[in-house]
Amino acid sequence: STTWTEDLDPLRPLLQLCMDRYYISPGQTNAELFGRGMSCSYGPLGMELRRNLLEQWWHSVTSGSRAQVFGINTLSSSKDGETDGGGQVRMVESEKLKQLLQQDVSKELILQDVQALLQRSPSVRTHLLQGALEQFLPSLELVNRKLPFGLAETGLCFQPSDGSGCPAEATQTSLVWFCSPRTSSQWLDHWTRQRLTWWRKFALSPSDFSSSDVPAEELVEAASRGVRIIYNFPWGQEPLETLWSRGDAELMQTHKGARSKLQCRNGRKTVPHVISVTGNVDRGLMAFLSNSLQLLKREDSKQRLQQRKVLKLHPVLAPVKVALDIGRGATVELRRVCEGLLQEFMEAKISVWPGYLDTMPTSMEQLNAKYDEMGVLFTVVVSENTLESGLLQLRSRDTTIRETMHISEIKNFISRYISAADKI
């Protein structure tokens, strides 16, 4: 993988747009975290995009997959952290540590005390796998000891630093799939197809998403096979999700080899094999942003050639579906119409941008340019005409075509548009 500072240029237009348009919070450190595919501080639009992405992932893995998958929610820190990530990063109460160091005793005694404090301090997780392995036993009753089934979770994990002493955060998605040993290879293929199809579903250019087998020398210890879902960023390939066929060693180790407890009814009694599917939400989000950013040439109203930036995010993922604005006419009345529409959209859970509240004068051209960069699907303009005839203007981000529509039809039109895009 590449470091951000080396290959700054291909990333810059995307980063700038993300900071300007409320996807990520401003600041160099924050942009660097984002660029490296780590969790960063997100603005309102980034936050909503992330929610949508997590929601879609969850739906596709649990209810949408026709497989038996249950959700769980485990802790991000544990007291006996030696099994998970080797207890690399620990949450230490700094006052306690300082007190120990300032004792007036020998170096050896201080060393012992600090070691004991470290041992007591919870270690933070680096992945979600361990939590799911621990939940295997309580879940067996749920499925009546029948294979296959899966446990899904999304949550915060911490990555140890590469020597800087400063661990970073990453939000992961995890599906841990338990199946019979003889079917594990087929299931790995099944989930690889399922995951790749999912990523491509939301892509503007699906061929930028691909899968590739992990070379033998890069296999993690427990794994016999691995597959990566890869995105082709302008600055190189990066993995978004990784699938491993892990056998039963880790499951046995987690449950201290209690083979009889782990056995499932599956024709004969077997300890299941484990397939893990681990994704990086923050890098996935960046992949979709990068994939959907189009730089287009266009002529402005004075025939000057300008660059038009459009964030063509999939309708289901787009954080703002509709922007509501007002044109010419009596401001007070037009705003009242907008408020009614706003309420109607919100009740239908369609996210709206209340552009009509903005009191800064802007041309329609500037407004459209801004909304295109925000990835807003449709812009609705309420004007004098609306008060007279109920007709308003609707502009599409993707076609840039403006059409006239009756105010009573607008909510259903947009609802249908989004759910049609969801079903393709």
Add this chain to the structure above:
Amino acid sequence: STTWTEDLDPLRPLLQLCMDRYYISPGQTNAELFGRGMSCSYGPLGMELRRNLLEQWWHSVTSGSRAQVFGINTLSSSKDGETDGGGQVRMVESEKLKQLLQQDVSKELILQDVQALLQRSPSVRTHLLQGALEQFLPSLELVNRKLPFGLAETGLCFQPSDGSGCPAEATQTSLVWFCSPRTSSQWLDHWTRQRLTWWRKFALSPSDFSSSDVPAEELVEAASRGVRIIYNFPWGQEPLETLWSRGDAELMQTHKGARSKLQCRNGRKTVPHVISVTGNVDRGLMAFLSNSLQLLKREDSKQRLQQRKVLKLHPVLAPVKVALDIGRGATVELRRVCEGLLQEFMEAKISVWPGYLDTMPTSMEQLNAKYDEMGVLFTVVVSENTLESGLLQLRSRDTTIRETMHISEIKNFISRYISAADKI
């Protein structure tokens, strides 16, 4: 607040049910965390209940409140943690610390090195307020410098231990509201009413939820007034959400007193006052579970008096809306019918429990008892009759009444039932 071990008894029936019915993972430590209102390891039903709760909170504070509230997502750790919680808990790489301690140098040098490592190690947040205060400036552009507006966030926080050296996790909800100084008192009242109404909306006995002013001696440093939303647990009162009127001191401090940057257009130029609304998701979840658990006497089919436990969670919160089971008839065909229904429910985003997959023989009575403890809203039984006439049996958790319904009507019936409950 009470400690769990002292007042074990009133909590035990709830804890046992939560462990038996997949709300929380088994184990004494986990049950203790849950009982203390901290994050614990959740099973599939607890996980889904938590999702629903967070979703409802989010909706009520952002789109449902008619106020301008934007979502944000900040980091749970920060490098310059001295401002947030005083950097009490830090993420330390334990190998690095051990290396420093094992150096063959003087105690003083080791001390210096360890202090420097602590300084570099990110501190974890104890609350979400600081993140929102930092996002105030980038958000000003969004609202065109106009007050009032709010920033909402939900996320993981860490509570320092009371001397044990072992910090605990808690998931918080946070609304940080920026308003003009002269309206801050009214806004505190507004949000208190709004929050109390929200908690009561989902309660079986709303009077168990109340609000009370924080006594002067318990006010946090920055606050001039505080209100707590309290739940009356069987073992005593505990706060679920706390509102503080905090003035402008912390906002000024976060932005190093840059008054001119912070000023908003609000008649005259003013630095806004801050109102914080902070909730504990895990304790809120326990409040709703405790509130909805009913212990009823009932006669079984042999006229023996038995205790019936029903988890009467609000239809919107209930983690499982429908259980699908099969009665008498050709199993293969009946299962096929169930699979069709399952798909239909899932597409409508109605969570289903695939009871028909269970191959253990159970009486309908046992099944109903189990589903009542799980809080399942409706049980649908597909039988021979369904294959002939399309009619199935529908049992309601709350009325225990069984009715016959045509298979084509079932999905819409349940959809309408849930959205009607949502609108009350």
